[in-house]
Amino acid sequence: SLIYVINGPNLNLLGKRQPHIYGDETLVDVEAGCRRVASELGHEIRFHQSNREYEIIDWIHEAREDASGIVINPAAFTHTSVAILDALNTFEPPVIEVHISNVYKREPFRHHSFVSQRADGVIAGLGTEGYQLAVRSIATLIRATTR
Numbered sequence: 001s002l003i004y005v006i007n008g009p010n011l012n013l014l015g016k017r018q019p020h021i022y023g024d025e026t027l028v029d030v031e032a033g034c035r036r037v038a039s040e041l042g043h044e045i046r047f048h049q050s051n052r053e054y055e056i057i058d059w060i061h062e063a064r065e066d067a068s069g070i071v072i073n074p075a076a077f078t079h080t081s082v083a084i085l086d087a088l089n090t091f092e093p094p095v096i097e098v099h100i101s102n103v104y105k106r107e108p109f110r111h112h113s114f115v116s117q118r119a120d121g122v123i124a125g126l127g128t129e130g131y132q133l134a135v136r137s138i139a140t141l142i143r144a145t146t147r
């Protein structure tokens with residue numbers, strides 16, 4: 001089945017952006033890793049990134065129609081967006097929140113996540129590998145909830 005992987009603002013610059021924090025893999029590399037793990041497990045990926053909050057909300061609404069799960073790194077919107085939380089609350093299947101960095105080791109304003117209120121699981125601080133772990137975990141949750 002179909003898994004959406006949704007990325008928030010500035011993640012288009014992954015690999016160039018503060019590599020000491022976010023590593024040197026690009027978002028294209030992340031997408032390839034997600035697709036590889038998903039296909040091993042018999043799933044498909046729809047991969048998105050936007051710097052605009054409304055586009056992320058629209059993709060979550062679209063996911064209501066055809067997705068079996070969402071992996072989301074809302075980036076800075078994690079800490080600000082009630083609207084993304086509200087959108088995720090309209091989506092029934094599993095949701096996993098991913099952060100490349102360990103947000104709890106960083107500035108206090110990164111310690112609160114609106115999205116965690118809804119997420120079934122959260123992965124933080126494991127680098128870009130966290131996305132592959134999230135795809136693997138969401139496949140497990142999909143299996144558990146659809147039989």
Ligand code: DQA
Pocket residue numbers: 009010073074075076077078098099100101102103110
């Ligand atoms: C991030 C952490 C956020 O605090 C930050 O605003 C990001 C990326 C991460 O993946 O570590 O843009 O979500």
